[in-house]
Amino acid sequence: MRYLMLILEADTPVREPTPDIADWVAKHDASGARVMGERLRPAADVRRVQVRDGRTVVTDGPFSETKEVFGGFDVIEAADLDEALAIAAEHPGAHGASTIEVHPFWPTDGTAGATAWTPGGSAS
Template identity: 70%
Template sequence: MRYLLLVIEPDLPDRGPDAAIEDWVRRHDADGTRVLGERLRPAADVRRVRVTGGRTVVTDGPFTESKEVIGGFDVIEAPDLDAALAVAAEHPGSRDGGTVEVHPFWPTDGS
């Protein structure tokens, strides 16, 4: 089953390279767990799009009083939720004030 890991972190303009994350990516790419992932730009570069009554409204970030942002994401393949949670717990983004949210994908086989 596929899971989306959302890496929630403090909103910092430039996080720079991180050896711990690079190591996590290498290990999970090598064992086939990690399908896809990317680091995201800071909240100031984000835009929200809403369409109401046929009118499109685009809002620049950062939004509300948020002190945290989605700093990146990974899509992983795991046999079950417990395995996905274990992979998320290894992610450096889950440490030192960060959080990794684990979102299961809807099955595409009609189940």
């Protein structure tokens, strides 16, 4: 099953990968659990897009009141929720000032919807 890990952290102008994050990435790349992941630029570079009445409205990020922003994300392939949570708990961000959200994917094998299910233990 696939999970999106969103790393919620304080907004900073520069976001450099630390050695411990590099270790985490290397470990889960090697095991095949980490499908992909990226660092994201600071809130000032974020734009929101909405189309209303046929008009495209682009605004700055809604971050004036928000303390935490999405600093990065990873897509994880895990056997189940426990495994995904364990991988997230190993992320250095989970130990510091950040929070990690783990979002399960809808299955993408054509069985999406209310009846979608994943056979126990196997990857979808």
